Amino acid sequence: MARRPVSLNTRGKNRFVLLCVAPAIILYVLFMVVPTFDVFRMSLYNWTGVGGTPTFAGFDNFVALAGDMQFVRAFQNTVFLLVVVSIVTMAGGLVLAGVMTQGKVRASNLYRFVLYLPSVLSIVVVAAIFSAVYDQQNGLINGSLNFLGLDSLSQVWLGDQKIIMYSIAFAMVWQSLGYYLVLYMSGMSNIPAEIYEASALDGAGPFRQFFDITLPLVWETLRTSLIFFIISSINLAFVLVRALTGGGPDGSSEVLLDYMYKQAYTNSSYGYGMAIGTAIFLFSFLAALIISRATKREVLQF
């Protein structure tokens, strides 16, 4: 199979190859490579307003960032969401996937269909659904509580600084659980049934099997998905916060990307916005690196 396609690599090949790859290279460089370098370049400039001229500022933007309490708050909130949501989503996804592949669950295709549904909805729609759920007077939660006469339990889900981040975290878990469930299920379906059968003969129960067989064998899938998760939840948190709370009340639910867009578009501080962008990039890169190192295990084969 590794034989090179000899007869294809003949005269006139170069022109054909060039015609095939040139459009892709041009578009890729223009709309992905150049803008990526621009993020780093612009973070070193002071640039206010589209009309203004950028002036070189060195690391001034980054020095300002370190003392910007709004930024620190947004950073803390982002880390909070990453930690809480990734733990709940991945643990939940893993357990459910284990139950659905190993346990005797009827209609598991139906559950999978329902649980994956939020993954095909846009984040704006998810945000709109949760604004309906959390609505202070007539939302699904408070409306139901009021109707049942349990007014005392109702909360200002998106207005109370103590619970707002949990409300957002819940919406994020709701959105992403199904994706990770399906991902882990497919990893688990590759594990040969004989392994489970053999261990059952040795007297291992379902819990023992989950921790001794399933978990080690899907470990690599888990690692990759965790790194993936960091990138996708930074985005998810951004649109959810933007749509649900706008970062309020009083900056208490601000997250990094939302703050970046506010600085760039609302405040017209493009340089400062891009410094935030660079900080997020470095943070997610470092987090991915640390997680990748910390979770490294010898890859087990079956």
Added chain:
Amino acid sequence: MTTTTSAPVPPIVTPPSSSVPPGPTSRQRVRRRRPVSWISNLVLILISLMILVPVLWVVMASVKTKGEFYGNPWALPEGLHWQNFADAFVDANMGPYLLNSLLVTVVGLCFVLIIAVPAAYALARFEFRGKSILETLLLAGLFINVNYIVIPIFLMLLGWDKALRTFMPSGFFIDNLFVLGLVYAATSLPFTIYLLLAYFRTIPVSYEEAATLDGASRFRTMRTVMLPMAMPAISTAILFNFLSYWNDYIISLSLIPGENKTLQVGLLNLFQAQRAAADYGRLYAGMVIVIIPVVILYIIIQKRLLQNVGAGGLKE
């Protein structure tokens, strides 16, 4: 399971013959004790309800009259108040936005296929200088997060418009749905090329050799021999790209500041306006308009979609 990369791996579509892993059937599985199965079913039912109830509740509320939003939230609507949809379509502009979204999605899909299919084919089949550099560069693109680079893209297009001002005073690049489609296509190139590349490599080269011997040109061979054979991978690419273009919010928000908004931006505006006016009916109707095309598509292609999310894991 020998993957050592820590990169987000694009879904790898394998040929139909091997696309379904030979997973154990339920009969082969070891039987579980009853209590576990009872509890797990209960938990799954509860979680499924937690997902479904809010969605169905919004769909139900979309046909309620204004007065019905107060009081018991679980009450069924007394009648079908379609006026909400008329309001959303016409007053809130969701009708035109729907057409814009359709246009942008179709344009983006056309661009990405026309550009990515030949590039992936050339990378899979030909040896040329700089090939490995190109492949590495594209792989790196999988790590680039579109959310960071939207602002530079916006400023770049704005600069181009400024340069063109003498010829086109109203601008060309900003507020242009075709340019938006092109940007969608460009930002999904790494993913799409990798998906197709992996598939092309699984197709034996003898088919093309036969076509070449019959005197077909390279372009013709690609179009008439490879394209039909790559349909499973191409349709997967269409599927995932459709979802990402249709659901995109942030690129569209930045590049279309004018009237020609897409559905997602329109919906967010609608729902920020609702917060001030408490006009729930129109908002919920708008949401249903945004959800329905995606849910219909999801129901039709769920099997293929769910299978490929799996393939997006770590099969090498």
